[in-house]
Amino acid sequence: MKHLLSPLDLSVDETEDLLNLASRIAKNPEKFSHCCDGKKLATLFYEPSTRTRLSFEAAMINLGGSVLGFSSADSSSASKGESVSDTIRVISCYADICAMRHPKEGAPMVAAEKSGIPVINAGDGGHQHPTQTLTDLMTIRELRGSLDNFTIGLCGDLKFGRTVHSLIRSLIRYKNVKFILISPKELRVPDYIREDVLIHNNVEFEEVERLEDVIPQLDILYMTRVQKERFFSEDEYLRMKDFYILNKEKMAAAKDNMYVLHPLPRVNEISVEIDDDPRAAYFKQVQFGVYVRMALILTLLGLDKTV
Amino acid sequence: MKHLLSPLDLSVDETEDLLNLASRIAKNPEKFSHCCDGKKLATLFYEPSTRTRLSFEAAMINLGGSVLGFSSADSSSASKGESVSDTIRVISCYADICAMRHPKEGAPMVAAEKSGIPVINAGDGGHQHPTQTLTDLMTIRELRGSLDNFTIGLCGDLKFGRTVHSLIRSLIRYKNVKFILISPKELRVPDYIREDVLIHNNVEFEEVERLEDVIPQLDILYMTRVQKERFFSEDEYLRMKDFYILNKEKMAAAKDNMYVLHPLPRVNEISVEIDDDPRAAYFKQVQFGVYVRMALILTLLGLDKTV
Amino acid sequence: MKHLLSPLDLSVDETEDLLNLASRIAKNPEKFSHCCDGKKLATLFYEPSTRTRLSFEAAMINLGGSVLGFSSADSSSASKGESVSDTIRVISCYADICAMRHPKEGAPMVAAEKSGIPVINAGDGGHQHPTQTLTDLMTIRELRGSLDNFTIGLCGDLKFGRTVHSLIRSLIRYKNVKFILISPKELRVPDYIREDVLIHNNVEFEEVERLEDVIPQLDILYMTRVQKERFFSEDEYLRMKDFYILNKEKMAAAKDNMYVLHPLPRVNEISVEIDDDPRAAYFKQVQFGVYVRMALILTLLGLDKTV
Known part of the structure; x- marks a missing residue:
């Protein structure tokens, strides 16, 4: 059993x-x-x-x-x-x-x-939430043909998002996967991921604050929601919120074969204007x-x- | 699609x-x-x-x-x-x-x-609520053999009842259907039905206050609920409520082949004493x-x- | 029908x-x-x-x-x-x-x-709750081969437990079934069971307060929950509560083929330590x-x- x-x-x-x-x-x-x-x-x-x-x-x-x-x-x-x-x-x-x-x-x-x-x-x-992780793995593999040799950007709330943590733990088992962690400082991945998983396993990763700074490098962009309540202050939220909203402008800077995933439900972190972009893979992900x-x-x- | x-x-x-x-x-x-x-x-x-x-x-x-x-x-x-x-x-x-x-x-x-x-x-x-309307149409057609040439009484709350409005809009597309609208004054059909649908399409209709005045003319009686809260006053409600309750006495005045429909659930607007009357078609309607x-x-x- | x-x-x-x-x-x-x-x-x-x-x-x-x-x-x-x-x-x-x-x-x-x-x-x-009673009857019959000739202990809240009342009414229809009713005084079976069912039908029964006094005699032990709120006083509850909890110690005094039934859900009236005892039949009962x-x-x- x-x-x-x-x-x-x-x-x-x-x-x-x-x-x-x-x-x-x-x-x-x-x-x-x-x-x-x-x-x-x-x-x-x-x-x-x-x-x-x-x-x-x-x-x-x-x-x-x-x-x-x-x-x-x-x-x-x-x-x-x-x-x-x-x-x-x-x-x-x-x-x-x-x-x-x-x-x-x-x-x-x-x-x-x-x-x-x-x-x-x-x-x-x-x-x-293991079946979400398996879904994410299948989606990446179906879209790219392999789970090796790619750069994935994980964007949004990386502190509380269990899907992100599980996905990191799973992907480090594959060859040459590079992680770019995109989040506000207060929502960075916790130490038990950064130290115990990434550093401990000599995995290549980078932590940044702005999606637009790194989007051209990505093969996969995994978006998650950023909740207003989790920011230190209203000012901080207003200053940063647009960094974590994916829109046409940011997509224009991305590779032609950079796929966008999201565990859903989304609120506004992915603009509906990119739903018909062939790189938007979050509804395919549901089918997978x-x-x-x-x-x-x-x-x-x-x-x-x-x- | x-x-x-x-x-x-x-x-x-x-x-x-x-x-x-x-x-x-x-x-x-x-x-x-x-x-x-x-x-x-x-x-x-x-x-x-x-x-x-x-x-x-x-x-x-x-x-x-x-x-x-x-x-x-x-x-x-x-x-x-x-x-x-x-x-x-x-x-x-x-x-x-x-x-x-x-x-x-x-x-x-x-x-x-x-x-x-x-x-x-x-x-x-x-x-x-289009499948309710299709159900109503099927029921009338199965019971009468046709959707042309009959007189239908619509009784009760004709102001807020969406099933009634949809049924009217659908039935005016058939030949020689006459409508008798039976309701208290405050619950008459709204202008966008009376003016824009019935009058505008030259449909024959009549508005009355008392079911017993018109029941002998009807081929179909479509009952709906009348809620106490929708009357102007308690007095008005007490004066009128019995006009909209279908019982044995009123059924005695109806044609032998006048069928009674109701979208259900009913409260007390159809007395249970007529449930076994062969003209009571509201449970057949559920099956249709x-x-x-x-x-x-x-x-x-x-x-x-x-x- | x-x-x-x-x-x-x-x-x-x-x-x-x-x-x-x-x-x-x-x-x-x-x-x-x-x-x-x-x-x-x-x-x-x-x-x-x-x-x-x-x-x-x-x-x-x-x-x-x-x-x-x-x-x-x-x-x-x-x-x-x-x-x-x-x-x-x-x-x-x-x-x-x-x-x-x-x-x-x-x-x-x-x-x-x-x-x-x-x-x-x-x-x-x-x-x-007739399908519970049929389940109980099937369980006894499958485990013992017959619904005749056995002693059943009914233990716990015998006053409010409808499953117990239904089971008694059903079992008196079989031959030579003896009942031992085990409960606090305030939760004994009501008169409409004691007088009208048991005494009226000349059924052999006994009422006791402590499970351990009678467990060696039983072929079937039917446990039910005893709720604290139903005792007259906190003192009374504290004095008696352990009488109605089935544990390894009490099971040691029971026959090798005494089966334990329970309508479930249980709270603590059957200790989980006896779940693996082959005489514990309450999960088999679910399957039956x-x-x-x-x-x-x-x-x-x-x-x-x-x-």
């Missing part, structure tokens, strides 16, 4: 296998439309997340399976004080695999210990997210070798 | 085709039970509406398809400030068609502009609503010619 | 047939995986109950059918003042069978009167709950003779 609790639960080779399968699915989704006939996915969402929940549901339905579950803690037994360990044992009688979103860090890990079925961490607090979740479900159910 | 945003998006001929298909489905629903195998409907309900949502879900399941979505804004990403345009682009990666209910007028139209899949307006504020939605899904997916 | 509103709606013979079918399903669930192809279950949950709702959903999906519905009153039309009678008539147009949970006693019975489809009571206030609901759906749809 295998679970997916952290993106690093999968070795580089296992990730490669998974992305290869996802890629095959992307080319011919129809071919996989009965792989999970009769199988059930439980979506246990202790906090709402429409995008992630529906991506899992679409993935399971695309494979011919069915879905049951809940979309917020209100409509669950959590309110009756049941432990996650008991809930997962019950759910193990109802479904073949589950995706769990929980506000508490570590809840999916606790669940996995007692579970009779594979548990996928669909986000636990500020901690991990479905395929990678299909591949993951097949893999955790042990069906990946049969297709 | 086609959407259904307003009942008038369909020409009379297109409506005819749709109702013909719905009618064929009604006669033999089993025959259509695999038409949408492998297809997915997204139900995006930014405000709750069990009846409408479940009617869409039943329709899609009856066709062999699957359903995913959300049933209220709380459990959606709307709370994270995502625009409807972004949401629909994401949903376009998850589903083949969607039904959207939204408290804001025009939201489904905004969604349709950016959508990769057909969008069905399942109600946008006080504005439009499923068939017309099945026909609509097939049509928008371009599958109507294949069955 | 048949409904299941109370566990006693089924005669002993009908219960036997149902449990036989459930037992056949338990042995080979795959064999039943297409019995309900094209059928729809509506889950009408006017109050949340994840465990029960998902058990019904898993049951229907296991049979090849589909599910639609709502999981709380907020997202239903109940808030618009629609009666349960009207709702069920509408739902009868959408589904082939329904499971209804409602905070008001008797609501499912009211629904059944107007329903065009079988109604299963999935819990109505403190009144009935799915099988018994599969059997029930087949029976109410008239499909039990075809499989």
Whole structure:
């Protein structure tokens, strides 16, 4: 029995296998439309997340399976004080695999210990969100053909953004990936990423404050939201906010094959005027997210070798 | 790619085709039970509406398809400030068609502009609710055999009732339909219906205050709810309320083939004592609503010619 | 047309047939995986109950059918003042069978009167919860081979626990079942159980305060939760609370084949240290709950003779 609790639960080779399968699915989704006939996915969402929940549901339905579950803690037994360990044992009688979103860090890990079925961490607090990371990896690989030899700019709130931290931890396992970290000083990556991950592993990186200073160097630009409340002062926010908004002007300075990713939802950090730019890849990313979740479900159910 | 945003998006001929298909489905629903195998409907309900949502879900399941979505804004990403345009682009990666209910007028139209899949307006504020109108048209046609040559009484709150306005706009496209508008003075149809639709198109109509005065003339009686809060005064309400409650006594004065419709839910405007009267057609109407939605899904997916 | 509103709606013979079918399903669930192809279950949950709702959903999906519905009153039309009678008539147009949970006693019975489809009571206030009782009966029968000739201890809150009352009413229909009722004085079974059910039917029973005094005699121990708020005083609670917590020490005094059941969710009345004891049957009970609901759906749809 295998679970997916952290993106690093999968070795580089296992990730490669998974992305290869996802890629095959992307080319011919129809071919996989009965792989999970009769199988059930439980979506246990202790906090709402429409995008992630529906991506899992679409993935399971695309494979011919069915879905049951809940979309917020209100409509669950959590309110009756049941432990996650008991809930997962019950759910193990109802479904073949589950995706769990929980506000508490570590809840999916606790669940996995007692579970009779594979548990996928669909986000636990500020901690991990491994299927987002797999989606990001698939997107980069599909667009560039490889996860080696490129420069990625990570832009916005790099302090609190869990997707950014997970992506960094995953990408340092590939060859010759250079990181340019673009954020206001108060939202720079924390030391446990800068020191323990980047410096400790001799990874090439750079920290800058302004997107326009570095955009011409980038092969991939990973945008995230910058929230006003996180700035030290209103003045500081007003001075800096435009540095982190991607618009036509900044895109004009970028390479012709620099792709823009975003974990979504966006607010205003990417201007809608660039949505139709062929380099805008954030909606393609959503589609890849479905395929990678299909591949993951097949893999955790042990069906990946049969297709 | 086609959407259904307003009942008038369909020409009379297109409506005819749709109702013909719905009618064929009604006669033999089993025959259509695999038409949408492998297809997915997204139900995006930014405000709750069990009846409408479940009617869409039943329709899609009856066709062999699957359903995913959300049933209220709380459990959606709307709370994270995502625009409807972004949401629909994401949903376009998850589903083949969607039904959207939204408290804001025009939201489904905004969604349709950016959508990769057909969008069905399942109600946008006080504005439009086209599948209710199609349901009403199908019900009248199934019961009477035709949408021409009859007298319809529309009774209750004609000022705020969007279903009534849409039904009027649709029925004036048929031959020799006479309207009798039955309401308290303060709840008469607004000028943009009386002047711009009825008078402007030389449609025969009459406005009266009391249902019992006109019920013998009617071929169809379309009841709606009259809310106490909408009267000028308590006295006025007490004086008038019984005029708009349909009971056995009033039914005794009606034709033997006068059918009663209601968009539901009802409160007390139709007495339960007439539920078993063969002329009470409001629960049949619910069933027709499923068939017309099945026909609509097939049509928008371009599958109507294949069955 | 048949409904299941109370566990006693089924005669002993009908219960036997149902449990036989459930037992056949338990042995080979795959064999039943297409019995309900094209059928729809509506889950009408006017109050949340994840465990029960998902058990019904898993049951229907296991049979090849589909599910639609709502999981709380907020997202239903109940808030618009629609009666349960009207709702069920509408739902009868959408589904082939329904499971209804409602905070008001008797609501499912009211629904059944107007329903065009079988109604299963999935819990109505403190009144009935017949599928829990059928689950309990199946669990005892599967574990012991028979519903005759055993001693059952019912432990905890016997005053307010509806599952306990229903189980007693059902078990007195079998031969030579002895009851040991283990509870604080203030939470003893009410007179309408003690007098009208047990004494009136000459059933052998005993009332005690401490689990450890009687555990060696038991063949089945049915645990329920004891809530602090229900004691007369804090002192009383402190004096007694440990009497109703099942732990390794108490289990050591029990027979080797004494099985422990619990309707779940538990809080702390069963120590997690005994979860791996082979006599701990409360998670098996959950699995049996799915099988018994599969059997029930087949029976109410008239499909039990075809499989």
